[in-house]
Amino acid sequence: MSVINPRSIGKTTDSWRGEFAATLRLAGPLALAGLLQMAIGAMDVMFIARLGPIELAGSSLAVAFQGTILWSLMGLTGSVSAVIAEAIGRKGPAVREVRRATRMAFWLSILFGLSGMALCFAGEWVMRITGQEPRVAAPASAYLDIIAWAFIPQLLANVLRNFVSALGRPFFATFIVFSMLPVNFVGNYLLVFGAFGFPELGLEGAAWASVITGIATLGAYILAIHSDRRLRRYHIFGNVWRSEWAAFRTILRIGCPVAVTIIAEAGLFNAAAFLMGNIGALELAAHTLAINIAALAFQIPFGIGQAATIRVGYHYGARNKVAVGRAGWAAVICGLAFVAFTGGAMLFTPEFLLTPWIDPTAPENRALAALAVSYLAVAAAFQLSDTVQAILMGALRGLQDTRIPMTFALIGYWGCGFTLAIYLGFETPFAGQGIWIGLATGLSLVSIALLQRWLRREKLNLIRH
Structure with missing residues (x-):
């Protein structure tokens, strides 16, 4: 079975020059992916701003609330990269350990994704207890009710992002986020303003565009992993129902x-x-x-x-x-x-x-x-x-x-x-x-x-x- 050789991802570098090169090979694509992700957020703001100041204010509140929860949960589930890296450093390819850790990260993504969705569905209550103006709180809670459906696909995609990065394929993250720019643009264009016969949903259309982008991102990672011969050999999508409580507890810890x-x-x-x-x-x-x-x-x-x-x-x-x-x-x-x-x-x-x-x-x-x-x-x-x-x-x-x-x-x-x-x-x-x-x-x-x-x-x- 062909798996990723640890040397191919720079694990065994024994010089400063080699370490700098290996670090930059990982950091460059990941940093660029982060910048492109911010560009997607800026694109959402560009469309929403055309709807008016109330819609923009409501979406800003919603994104601040949802984004804080999402990024924290991404940090939790993304900790699988440390577990994968440690397993590879200890055992070379470590196929079973990598697969088990990734599987448990999937479980955590679904579990905490449902919790994040529940918090978003309580958005109206959150806006009320924080004293937001009713005319701003209403669009904010409506936006949260929809964007909540992006939680699980975004968290699962984050696990796959950390999986491919830890296995020396960080360029997948850059390419996939870049490919989501037109997806997000088209989604906003069609659903916010009702172009080409699509319903004109306004602010809710922007939320649905984000959900579609999240699902498309997850699909793109799955396709990328299946298209890469070495990554495919890890079979991370097999036996997803099988529990591995030691890996589960490690990622949680x-x-x-x-x-x-x-x-x-x-x-x-x-x-x-x-x-x-x-x-x-x-x-x-x-x-x-x-x-x-x-x-x-x-x-x-x-x-x-x-x-x-x-x-x-x-x-x-x-x-x-x-x-x-x-x-x-x-x-x-x-x-x-x-x-x-x-x-x-x-x-x-x-x-x-x-x-x-x-x-x-x-x-x-x-x-x-x-x-x-x-x-x-x-x-x-x-x-x-x-x-x-x-x-x-x-x-x-x-x-x-x-x-x-x-x-x-x-x-x-x-x-x-x-x-x-x-x-x-x-x-x-x-x-x-x-x-x-x-x-x-x-x-x-x-x-x-x-x-x-x-x-x-x-x-x-x-x-x-």
């Missing part, structure tokens, strides 16, 4: 803290938007522009962090402590090289970065642009800490160490960062910039804590000897 960590970070930035809204509409608009630019830049270190999980996981399974350290540091160095570019752009050419959204030279945009530029100056500073924490979080996940990093995130983001953001935003003249300083402080504290844990990984017995 690693993944639950990851999900909580993602909720903590996403919740911090969502809460910052509400704080900005309490300062003023102009500050909130400037914050939205700046955070979009920062989010785009974050996709690169996020992709490198995913690659670090896999690379460190290979060496962790092989019990090669020297290679574990080399993989982690190679990922950090790659991230810092990139952040030097993005941080410099935010600091020295912020107006240029704003031009896709607004004309910063227009008189009516000067106040908005000035605030956004001031926020980007802080963002340039926290690019360093954000990159380090994202990559080291991924490296520690490769060691299947997620509980303590989760604690760092909760204390750093909320106990320190959010508290400082409230104080600086409302008790000092810093106002909106003070909120951003609070965010930067939280990220910096978490990155320092993670760095200390990574440096002490052997003393803390995080590596098998």
Whole structure:
């Protein structure tokens, strides 16, 4: 039987040059896939914005709520990549172990996908208890009732994304997300405005377009795996009803803290938007522009962090402590090289970065642009800490160490960062910039804590000897 040779995915690299090359081969496609996924979200906004401000506001609330749940569950089920990487590092192809872990990740996707759907179906209640305006809450809850059906296919597709990436095929992720751009565009065009005889569904049409895109993404991964001779040999779709409780518990043990960590970070930035809204509409608009630019830049270190999980996981399974350290540091160095570019752009050419959204030279945009530029100056500073924490979080996940990093995130983001953001935003003249300083402080504290844990990984017995 032909299976993937570990050497073909760079597991046995024994030099810095080889490790850098292997990391970039993984990180590049994954980061690009993240950027393309954001493009799909931007496309949805483009269509919905044409319906009016109420529909746009309602969809923004719905996406913030659904997106936070979805990304946290993707972090949980996506932890299968660490299990797969460890199995390959320990046993070579590890066909049975990979198949069992992937199967249990499917189970978890369905189980937690149903839970996510239930939360979305309770969207009207959520909007009511959070005090949203009825005219905005109504379209938001209607959007959630439909987008809920995308949960399970999106989570299953995420498992397959991690499967192909851990087995050295990350380019599938890039190609599939890229191929979904026209699917999403056509779905929105036909269903939002009722083109070519299709029903004109408005905001609900945009939600159905997202569901269709999610199902199409899952189908594309299945076809890609069946088309690849080596991936097909793992037979991950066989005996899906058979339980493997050891793998089930392992993914839960690693993944639950990851999900909580993602909720903590996403919740911090969502809460910052509400704080900005309490300062003023102009500050909130400037914050939205700046955070979009920062989010785009974050996709690169996020992709490198995913690659670090896999690379460190290979060496962790092989019990090669020297290679574990080399993989982690190679990922950090790659991230810092990139952040030097993005941080410099935010600091020295912020107006240029704003031009896709607004004309910063227009008189009516000067106040908005000035605030956004001031926020980007802080963002340039926290690019360093954000990159380090994202990559080291991924490296520690490769060691299947997620509980303590989760604690760092909760204390750093909320106990320190959010508290400082409230104080600086409302008790000092810093106002909106003070909120951003609070965010930067939280990220910096978490990155320092993670760095200390990574440096002490052997003393803390995080590596098998």
